[in-house]
Amino acid sequence: QQQVRQSPQSLTVWEGETAILNCSYENSAFDYFPWYQQFPGEGPALLIAIRSVSDKKEDGRFTIFFNKREKKLSLHITDSQPGDSATYFCAASMNYNQGKLIFGQGTKLSIKP
Amino acid sequence: GGIITQTPKFLIGQEGQKLTLKCQQNFNHDTMYWYRQDSGKGLRLIYYSITENDLQKGDLSEGYDASREKKSSFSLTVTSAQKNEMAVFLCASSMRTGREQYFGPGTRLTVL
Numbered sequence: 750q751q752q753v754r755q756s757p758q759s760l761t762v763w764e765g766e767t768a769i770l771n772c773s774y775e776n777s778a779f780d781y782f783p784w785y786q787q788f789p790g791e792g793p794a795l796l797i798a799i800r801s802v803s804d805k806k807e808d809g810r811f812t813i814f815f816n817k818r819e820k821k822l823s824l825h826i827t828d829s830q831p832g833d834s835a836t837y838f839c840a841a842s843m844n845y846n847q848g849k850l851i852f853g854q855g856t857k858l859s860i861k862p
Numbered sequence: 863g864g865i866i867t868q869t870p871k872f873l874i875g876q877e878g879q880k881l882t883l884k885c886q887q888n889f890n891h892d893t894m895y896w897y898r899q900d901s902g903k904g905l906r907l908i909y910y911s912i913t914e915n916d917l918q919k920g921d922l923s924e925g926y927d928a929s930r931e932k933k934s935s936f937s938l939t940v941t942s943a944q945k946n947e948m949a950v951f952l953c954a955s956s957m958r959t960g961r962e963q964y965f966g967p968g969t970r971l972t973v974l
Contacts, residue, residue, distance in 0.1 A: 758902070783961065783962070793952070798961070842961060849910065854902060855902070
C-alpha cells in the first residue's frame with residue numbers, strides 16, 4: 750500500500766516555465782515532508798523540506814505548498830532551468846518513528862531549452 | 863561537510879550467490895540506512911541502525927542481512943541473489959534525532 754503518492758510520473762516543461770510536482774499522503778501522523786532531487790547515477794540529495802505546522806516553505810526558485818486538511822503538498826519550481834532536469838521524490842515521516850522516511854515513487858522532470 | 867562512500871559501485875553476481883555491499887560515512891552520524899531503489903518505485907527501506915551494533919528491520923528486510931560494525935560503517939548482505947533483485951542499493955545516514963538523511967551514490971546490482 751503506497752502511503753505517499755506522487756503525480757505526474759513524468760513532466761516536461763519549457764525553460765523559464767513553472768514546474769508543479771504533486772504529492773499526497775494517507776497517514777495524518779506524518780509531520781515532516783522533505784523533497785529530494787536525484788540526478789542519474791547519483792544518490793538523492795535533500796532539496797527543501799517543510800513541517801506540518803507551516804503551509805509554505807520557500808528556498809530560491811523552489812517552493813513547497815502544504816495543505817494539511819487535504820493531505821496534499823506540491824513543489825513549485827519557478828523559472829525552470831535545464832539543470833533542474835532530474836527525478837524528484839516526495840517523502841514523509843512521523844516525529845516518533847526514529848526518523849524513518851516513506852518515499853513516493855518519484856516524478857521525472859525534463860526541462861526543454 | 864561529509865561524504866558517504868559505497869563500494870562497489872557496480873556488483874555483478876550469480877543467482878543464489880551471497881553478496882555484500884559496504885557503506886562508510888564520515889559525518890559522525892548515529893543512524894544509518896539501507897534502501898533499495900527500483901525503477902518507478904521510489905526508495906524502500908531494507909534495514910536501519912540507530913547506533914553501533916543496533917539493527918532494525920525495514921519494510922523489505924526478507925532476503926537481506928545487515929551489520930553495523932562500527933559507527934561509521936554499515937554493510938548489507940544479499941543472502942541469496944535472485945534475478946528480480948536487480949536494483950540500485952542506496953546507503954544513507956542522519957543524526958540520531960535528525961530528519962535530514964544524506965545519501966551515498968549507490969551500488970547497482972545485476973544478477974545473472
